[in-house]
C-alpha cells in the first residue's frame with residue numbers, strides 16, 4: 445500500500461464513520477471537505493478539534509473541571525512527596541500550576557520546591 449492510498453483510506457474512514465453533528469444546528473448532514481467539517485443546513489464550518497472537548501488529554505481536577513496553566517488549586521488529600529520527608533497537607537493552596545505532557549500530572553511550586561502533583565488530588 446502506498447502512502448497516497450493509505451491517506452485516501454484514512455480519509456474514507458473519516459468520511460464514513462467519524463462525522464460529528466453540526467455543533468450549531470445539530471444537523472446530521474455535515475460532511476468533511478478535507479480541511480473542515482461543513483454543515484449544508486446552516487453553512488457552519490468547524491474543525492474536529494471543536495468537537496473534541498471531552499478528549500482524554502485534557503487535565504482535569506478531582507471534580508472534572510478543566511485545568512489550565514496558572515490555575516490556583518487546593519490539595520484535597522495529605523500527599524507524601526516521593527524521595528523526601530515532606531508532606532503536602534490537605535488544604536494546601538497551590539497558586540500557579542503548570543500543565544505537563546501527562547494530563548494526570550501538573551507541575552507546581554510548593555515552599556520553593558518544584559513538585560509534580562496528580563490532578564486527581566487537586567480541586568479548583
Ligand SMILES: [Zn+2]
Pocket residue numbers: 466467468469470471483484485486487488
Ligand atoms: Zn448546521
